[in-house]
Amino acid sequence: MKRITGGGVARWVLALMLGCTTAAQAETIKIGVAGPLSGPQAAFGEQFWRGAEQAAKDINAQGGIQGASIELVRGDDACEPKQAVAVANRLVDFDHVAAVVGHFCSSSTIPAFEVYAEAGILSMTPASTNPMVTERGLPTVFRTCGRDDQQGVVGAEFVVKQLKAQRIAVLHDKDTYGQGLADSMKAHLTTLGLKEVLYEGLTRGEKDFNALVTKLRAVKADAVYFGGLHSEAGPLVRQMREQGLQIPLISGDGIMSETFVTSAGGPKFVAGVFMTFGADPRKIAAGKELVERFRKAGYEPEGYTLYSYATVQSIAQAMRATQSREGAKLAAWLKSNAVDTVMGSKSWNAKGDLKVSDYVMYRWTATGQYEEVQ
Amino acid sequence: MNGSGEGAHGVGRWLREAAITGGIAFLLFAPITGVTLSGYTLEGHWQRPLWLAVWVAVGRFLWSWFRARPRPSPALSRLSGAFSLWLDDHRTHLILILLLGAMILPWFIGKYWLNVAILAWIYVLLALGLNIVVGLAGLLDLGFVAFYAVGAYGYALGHQYLGLSFWAALPFGALLAACFGVMLGFPVLRMHGDYLAIVTLGFGEIIRLVINNWMSFTGGPNGVRAPFPSLFGIDFGRRAAPGHVTFHEYFNLPYSNEYRDIFFYFLLLIVVSGMVFLVRRLRRMPLGRNWEALREDEIACRALGIQPVTVKLSAFGLGAMTGGLGGVFFAASQGFVNPTSFTFMESAHILAIVILGGMGSTGGVIAAAVLLTVLPEALRDFAEYRGLLFGCAMVLMMVWRPKGLMGMRRARFRRSGVA
Amino acid sequence: MSFHIFVQQVVNGLVLGSVYGLIAVGYTMVYGIIGMINFAHGDVYMIAAYLTAIFLAALTLLGVQSPPVIILLVLLLTIAVTALYGWSVERIAYRPLRHSTRLAPLISAIGMSLILQNYVRLSQGGRTQGTPTFLDGSVRLFEQGPDQFVQITHAQILIVVMAVLGMGVLWYLMQATAMGRACRAVQQDRIMASLLGVDGDRVISLVFVLGASMAAVAGTLVTFNYGSFDFFIGFVTGIKAFTAAVLGGIGSLPGAMLGGLVLGLSESIFSGLVNTDYKDVFAFSLLVLVLIFRPSGLLGRPEVEKV
Structure with a gap:
């Protein structure tokens, strides 16, 4: 009995708090931006924040969402699940965000x-490519990037058909993203009738992969696929070249950062590294002008910056169209309408994945730039 | 250095010292904060180290000045002495008041702080476990997280493969962790102090790495799901599984997941209270006395016929069991476990709680656990400065109170208490 | 495993082991003298890596071209500033705790490690940084065809040479100079040493400075060789180096170097022969096994219990 009355009190207090914030919501719509703003992956958190910040600024300058302006709330998870849950609870319960990027x-x-x-809050990730994110039947989750299983397919096709590699080594960084990528590569290689010659994981945060490189020489690999991030891919490719191993390295979207070049010790080491990524948002007409603005402000909008921008745009457009902040309504709208974003038109299927995945293969050049492989 | 401030060389010397400190600070800050790497070139921010150095110099001056103030008057220390005496007499009342407070708390703080409070209680549980090992038995354990992980994964994997429910997992996880504790303890307990520390550290890392690498069994980095407990078969979800009834339907309430968290909070409160009671009892029993005796002087104990290995093993096993219990609760509260939650930093965090709390003092450990869980959350408002401030807080608290918030209370006997 | 591959793995292990050894020295010296585990030492090494990159970039901007001059200047500057960091860390976080419980400095060291990491992250950014390849070029040994060779880069040779040299200098300082004798005296009995006129605090500061200098050498060489670092490397490498120090027998200088080499070699050979995923599991299991059979490490002196 006490439990029930107590619950009543708690609900009353909660309602009071909610009441206060709805009054304030007349002017602002809070959107949470959550990611690794600290910790080893902070570079990607910065890309998230820069993109979302610019998007909010631009939308607010154009009059906001029916007069209400967007206010972003930072949420730092340091890429640690426990902190991610804490941050999520905080964004929901404390900041009362209407949506989360x-x-x-x-x-x-x-x-x-x-x-x-x-x-019941709309959440969209600009970067998490693991299939599990949308495979659990949660109605209000979306992503504006592709899925690992799609990346692996593109990667495997390329390695086997274009590079004509036969002895392929598959490496990963023992994390959800990297291993997911490596597994999907491995699975698709099997369907193409090949078995990888080596499948091993390196440790994130380490810099010495010489033993692994020597092992690549020992198994006589003629191509290496790496599922992981630039912070490990850089030293890996450098140590391969320094041991005289000139075989191509293929990776996923995790190395899409100019930091990859710096951490590899210069452009000459990254030449001939391949990676899968969505069609370059910097080349899409809609994004050109925005990219220029970013560059003028002294920031190269690499990696997920524009993904984050597009995510905020999609949320804003859904809110404008439905005149609602409710996750379920926004989700229903997004699943049945296409959104014009800085990265072109985007539409989602019933799971919340993009209908069209546009992974293409890029090659890093000897000048430290990347270009699409035709 | 010893700025007890004889008037002869007061302010002048402080100024000189402040200038020297500021100079050193500038040398330290200049290369790291004054120039930043951008690609392969540098960007200068010369004003940053200057300002930092000035602040350090000012801080140093104020510190000297503060140190020269007269010490807090004896009246104050007498007052605090009286307070601790009063505390001794009214211990039970105080505990009751605090317990009442802890019972009222969850109804008012909202879901976010409720979750923080749940986490705080989990840390209290873990710290109580480690306190048995480090505080009472004096064995430095840097890999306590291993038992925490065993408990958490014991529940998650037990649910996945054996269909274990939360209630069955509580004893199962605790026992499993205790077995691991004894298994580890057996070969290593003859090692000395810090060698034991590094071996436990190694053990903690081994457990985490194996969990991370053994993809086919543990799910590797993807983690494993751990469902929320039910109350006598009543679920707390929005929709019930077939054949079950949900809490809000049963009690005819509108759905809110807050009931679930409040239920969990009270469950933890009961377990923690039980643990506190157990530890208090144990300390008065021969086993507890042996732990503390062994911590003070192992050779003397052996001479008196105490078996060090059995006594240490019991401490290790009991500590591990508590850690495992904490792990089961952690898994259930997160709904998901993943190896990144069990790094060495986690061990360090729990150890910091025990030491800050004052090794061996149960009340201190609880206070420190709450402080060190709430503090990082409260510091969230400082966004990117959070880690820095937390580190500073750890150093300052250690410098301020090297013996912990509440120094250890050695067992005492009161003449009047003897029947 | 063919001959070439095996030799290459040994070379890999020696290089990695030298780095571990250089850092392990800092842990071992501090432990030997005040009996505390200096968890912030790994982060001092991380700061050295940043300093190296900064000084390297600065010298390049100033137009210094000759590699030997650059190596020498960068090394000296890095050692100087890193040593200052080591000294300050001791002054701020450990000296006030000199007379408290044994575990208080441990926690304050963990706090210090958090401070240093976040300080570098806030001022230099969280992203992985790098330096341009500076010492390119390599030597090929036993070349017998396109795949049959052992390749060693110049930077790797420099690491091994400098590690041997650094250890030699340190050994000489500790064994043959008045300063070293003071250190050893304090290590034996601090009160007795102070009665004989050795200033304990000063010697402890000196030990921190020496330890940090060795970490600086490691940081510089690692940056030359791997060219990539972030604010978290101190933690990752620090735990390994600490393991190496314990493996060799904590408190013993040659032990630290030996421990480093054993750890480096076992990591690279295990990952060559068996599996990279489990190389750290193997390294830690090795440590546990060694300590079970030799409870004070490979070269540590067994503790004598006095009653």
Whole structure:
């Protein structure tokens, strides 16, 4: 009995708090931006924040959403699931956000999205590519990037058909994203009738991969696929070249950062590295002008910056069209309408994945730039 | 250095010292904060180290000045002495008041702080476990997280493969962790102090790495789901599983997941209270006395016929069991476990709680656990400065109170208490 | 495993082991003298890596071209500033705790490690940084065809040479100079040493400075060789180096170097022969096994219990 009355009190207090914030919501709509703003993956968190910040600024300058302006709330998860859950609870319960852009590491996104879904808040990740994110039947989760299983297919086709490699080594960084990528590569190689010659994981945060490189020489690999991030891919490719191993390295979207070149020790080491990524948002007409503005402000909008921008745009457009902040309504709208974003037109299927995945293969050049492989 | 401030060289010397400190600070800050790497070139921010150095110099001056103030008057220390005496007499009342407070709390703080409070109680549980090992038995364990992980994964994997429910997992996880504790303890307990520390650290890392690498069994980095407990078969979800009934339907309430968290909070409160009671009892029993005796002087104990290995093993096993219990609760509260939650930093965090709390003092450990869980959350408002401030807080608290918030209370006997 | 591959793995292990050894020295010296585990030492090494990159970039901007001059200047500057960091860390976080419980400095060291990491992250950014390849070029040994060779880069040779040299200098300082004798005296009995006129605090500061200098050498060489670092490398490498120090027998200088080499070699050979995923599991299991059979490490002196 006490439990029930107590619950009543709590609900009353909660309602009071909610009442206060709805009054304030007349002018602002809070959107959470969650990601690794600290910790080893902070570079990606910065991309998230820069993109979302610019998007909010641009939307507000154009009059906001029916007069209400967007206010962003930072949420730092340091790519750690426990912190991700705490941040998610905080965004939901404390900041009362209307939608969330975020979580970078798939291992953080997966548990955090449960919290948002339970609260009925729309959540969209610009970067988590692990299939599990949208495979759990949560109605209000979306992503504006592709899925690992799609990346692996593109990667495997390329390695086998274009590079004509026969002895392929598959490496990963023992994390949800990297291993997911490596597994999907491995699976698709099997369907193409090939078995990888080596399948091993390196440790994130380490810099010495010489033993692994020597092992690549020992198994006589003629191509290496790496599922992981630039911070490990850089030293890996450098040590391969320094041991005289000139075989191509293929990776996924995790190395899409100019930091990859710096951490590899210069452009001459990254020449001939391939990666899969969505069609370059910097080349899409809609994004050109925005890219220029970013560059003028002294920031190269690489990696997920524009993904984050597009995510905020999609949320704003859904809110404008439905005149609602309710996750379920926004989700229903997004699943049945296409959105014009800085990265072109985007539409989602019933799971919340993009209908069209546009992974293409890029090659890093000897000048430290990347270009699409034709 | 010893700025007890004889008037002869007061302010002048402080100024000189402040200038020297500021100079050193500038040398330290200049290369790291004054120039930043951008690609392969540098960007200068010369004003940053200057300002930092000035602040350090000012801080140093104020510190000297503060140190020269007269010490807090004896009246104050007498007052605090009286307070601790009063505390001794009214211990039970105080505990009751705090317990009442802890019972009222969850109804008012909202879901976010409720979750923080749940986490705080989990840390209290873990710290109580580690306190048995480090505080009472004096064995430095840097890999306590291993038992925490065993408990958490014991529940998650037990649910996945054996269909274990939360209630069955509580004893199962605790026992499993205790077995691991004894298994580890057996070969290593004859090692000395810090060698034991590094071996436990290694053990903690081994457990985490195996969990991370053994993809086919543990799910590797993807983690495993761990469902929320039910109350006598009543679920807390929005929709019930077939054949079950949900809490809000049963009690005819509108759905809110807050009931679930409040239920969990009270469950934890009961377990923690039970643990506190157990530890208090144990300390008065021969086993507890042996732990503390062994911590003070192992050779003397052996001479008195105490078996060090059995006594240490019991401490290790009991500590591990508590850690495992904490792990089961952690898994259930997160709904998901993943190896990144069990890094060395987690061990360090729990150890910091025990040491800050004052090794061996149960009340201190609880206070420190709450402080060190709430503090990082409260610091969230400082966004990117959070880690820095938390580190500073750890150093300052240690410098301020090297013996912990509440120094250890050695067992005492009161003449009047003897029947 | 063919001959070439095996030799290459040994070379890999020696290089990695030298780095571990250089850092392990800092842990071992501090432990030997005040009996505390200096968890912030790994982060001092991380700061050295950043300093190296900064000084390297600065010298390049100033137009210094000759590699030997650059190596020498960068090394000296990095050692100087890193040593200052080591000294300050001791002054701020450990000296006030000199007379408190044994575990208080441990926690304050963990706090210090958090401070240093976040300080570098806030001022230099969270992203992985790098330096341009500076010492390119390599030597090929036993070349017998396109795949049959052992390749060693110049930077790797420099690491091994400098590690041997650094250890030699340190050994000489500790064994043959008045300063070293003071250190050893304090290590034996601090009160007795102070009665004989050795200033304990000063010697402890000196030990921190020496330890940080060795970490600086490691940081510089690692940056030359791997060219990539972030604010978290101190933690990752620090735990390994600490393991190496314990493996060799904590408190013993040659032990630290030996421990480093054993750890480096076992990591690279295990990952060559068996599996990279489990190389750290193997390294830690090795540590546990060694300690079970030799409870004070490979070269540590067994503790004598006095009653």
